[in-house]
């Protein structure tokens with residue numbers, strides 16, 4: 383029987399955290415096959431002993447180049463490329479940068495991830511949002527080597543065996559898309575595979591998931607994008623999207639196949655059109671360890687930013703319950719944010735969720751959503767306002783009408799429509815009841831942002847707090863003053879949600895675990911930063927943020943009695959960890975790119 387006193391705190395710590403000598407990595411290949419496998423390849427960095435052991439002698443030039451020299455060489459070619467493309471269009475420059483990074487990714491993952499981690503602020507906008515959007519749009523032309531797995535409408539009945547085609551014995555993190563709503567770019571069909579790849583790159587960089595244990599997946603159920611269907615070089619299935627039961631049967635089969643091979647893998651649903659985003663979340667969240675990043679990850683990041691905004695106004699957090707918030711966009715992301723924010727208000731004020739809804743105004747493409755709206759999506763119904771409570775605002779009122787009447791503390795966009803916060807709307811925010819109103823232009827990529835940072839500070843005034851989903855430069859307000867730009871992007875949470883859930887060994891991801899993630903992010907910033915309008919940590923510290931978020935998620939799973947443990951660390955050991963121990967435990971489980979000795983295993 384387990385005894386609670388079995389380990390003293392220090393022996394528990396040494397059992398869990400003993401510093402290990404770099405673990406050897408087992409490889410089933412030899413010779414040239416290793417050089418062509420980016421998981422194991424070290425290019426000119428193979429030491430002589432390894433060249434002998436693995437049959438590499440003579441297959442490489444004789445000089446052995448250190449990891450540091452390889453790294454410097456790559457960064458030098460990256461810097462030359464920057465110089466050589468100077469003056470060319472943003473699109474050309476971004477795609478050239480993506481190509482050079484992608485070539486390294488395809489050749490030597492250890493070096494690639496080290497470069498990514500060390501230069502995350504500079505490289506995230508290339509391998510992730512916004513450039514990843516451009517890459518998806520041009521995927522068929524850019525495609526060289528496959529990455530991840532493709533399950534198509536034509537694979538029905540085959541997935542249970544297909545899943546065994548994946549070469550890695552263990553997969554911990556899967557990001558899955560059906561390509562139906564790629565960022566704000568719409569239906570990109572099979573080309574959407576760039577999104578799971580980019581998200582998983584962030585998992586490796588931020589959460590330290592071993593790249594041999596990640597799997598990007600495209601569920602190609604067709605596309606309704608006529609341009610792609612007509613394109614001779616389109617690489618996906620050339621048929622209209624499956625709908626209804628036919629569609630669900632494909633997703634069901636995929637989920638069963640994954641679960642059969644890797645029962646503990648976490649599946650992140652990404653960029654599904656709204657109807658399937660909500661439907662699949664409801665369908666799978668109790669059965670599998672999964673979450674929908676656009677609904678749940680986004681909500682946690684937005685809520686952390688909204689709470690930061692209250693602090694930035696110099697008000698106590700409890701004042702959140704009095705903030706008037708206008709949300710533009712009633713899709714998977716907007717409704718996810720609204721749902722979590724309403725729950726937070728209700729929890730903080732002790733009022734019912736119905737009462738909590740009265741401070742929120744929801745707008746979609748047809749204007750303000752009220753109970754008079756017909757054909758409203760069921761997910762939006764609970765947030766429709768009764769026109770009687772709206773002091774003259776009618777069903778379908780425009781953004782400008784709502785902003786002028788409500789004078790909100792916060793205007794938050796998740797509409798996918800570039801520029802909807804136009805000059806008129808931004809100027810109307812000057813009449814906000816808040817002395818420090820907040821503008822969140824969260825849609826991606828950059829072209830789809832509801833407004834630019836410069837326009838926001840120019841038109842809405844210099845006292846605003848500003849956040850966007852895609853990165854913008856800080857704004858120079860003159861006389862040494864800076865208008866801070868925050869990146870309100872779910873990248874601050876999804877890696878920690880995935881990592882914490884994985885290490886907890888929970889069988890599903892609860893609202894409590896997601897709330898813990900959001901609260902952890904919300905409490906991250908110092909009062910000094912918040913007062914300047916800085917709501918989120920710098921992306922340079924994303925690994926630290928992710929360790930803390932992961933630990934918060936893990937502790938929430940323990941508190942709910944859901945943590946079954948991971949690997950050799952069981953539920954009891956997790957229960958006995960202090961808060962600091964948990965953070966340390968999470969950190970110790972983060973993979974870091976360095977060459978480990980390769981050992982051939984037959």
Ligand SMILES: NC(=O)c1ccc[n+]([C@@H]2O[C@H](COP(=O)([O-])OP(=O)(O)OC[C@H]3O[C@@H](n4cnc5c(N)ncnc54)[C@H](O)[C@@H]3O)[C@@H](O)[C@H]2O)c1
Nearest residue numbers: 565566711712713714715746747797798825826851871872
């Ligand atoms: N920053 C982040 O972390 C983050 C996270 C998730 C989604 N997003 C972005 O949010 C956007 C929306 O994503 P989604 O999944 O909710 O999409 P969606 O298609 O489910 O929803 C879009 C919503 O916007 C509304 N809309 C469209 N045109 C409008 C207009 N002119 N005025 C007002 N509302 C309008 C639609 O009616 C719909 O309710 C995308 O650009 C996506 O990239 C950002």
Ligand SMILES: O=C(O)C[C@H](O)C(=O)O
Nearest residue numbers: 511565653676826871872
């Ligand atoms: O991918 C991103 O940058 C955030 C978000 O998941 C989105 O769909 O826009």
Ligand SMILES: [Mg+2]
Nearest residue numbers: 652653675676
């Ligand atoms: Mg997304």
